[in-house]
Amino acid sequence: AQSVTQLDSHVSVSEGTPVLLRCNYSSSYSPSLFWYVQHPNKGLQLLLKYTSAATLVKGINGFEAEFKKSETSFHLTKPSAHMSDAAEYFCVVSDRASNTGKLIFGQGTTLQVKP
């Protein structure tokens, strides 16, 4: 069965410093992985997705993630945090076993950006 584990429930960084949000996955298939962001009282927006092409995936707003099969990880990074990055971030795996499009969400990581 597919699953994702976000290793930090809360991450705090200063504006202008790098961001690292960690995600490990478990999948018996070659996974499809996504990062979504949820700003307060808003819906979810796709940041980036991995679908077995390039292992380094670039997304919107300067975010990127690297798929590492040997470590079963898909960590999200950004070189320099901006105040507007403060939000909830979800690592997501698609349930390829069922081929229904079902998404399985991690528990979420709250990113706090301090001035």
Next chain:
Amino acid sequence: DTAVSQTPKYLVTQMGNDKSIKCEQNLGHDTMYWYKQDSKKFLKIMFSYNNKELIINETVPNRFSPKSPDKAHLNLHINSLELGDSAVYFCASSQEEGVRSYNEQFFGPGTRLTVL
């Protein structure tokens, strides 16, 4: 030009009532979903429809009934509301092109349901 819209945005109601949440997408997608986000922000799929056909039905009380009049709409009706139904409900849609699991889902803004 909203892609996925939901109404209402907020819904406050008494236990035992019946309520509906509506979802519409103008992206031309053929698959729509309902997710529930609990107070700890955990998101879990409830239902999915593809071209008006139910394809995902997770372990959800049968008080919850999705209805898809056409592929652009997926409504959620909830009977006999309980305190535990309080949550944020998100609608999403995706376009099926080949393998479903590759396709990103587009989410609506959510409906915050509060049951008193």
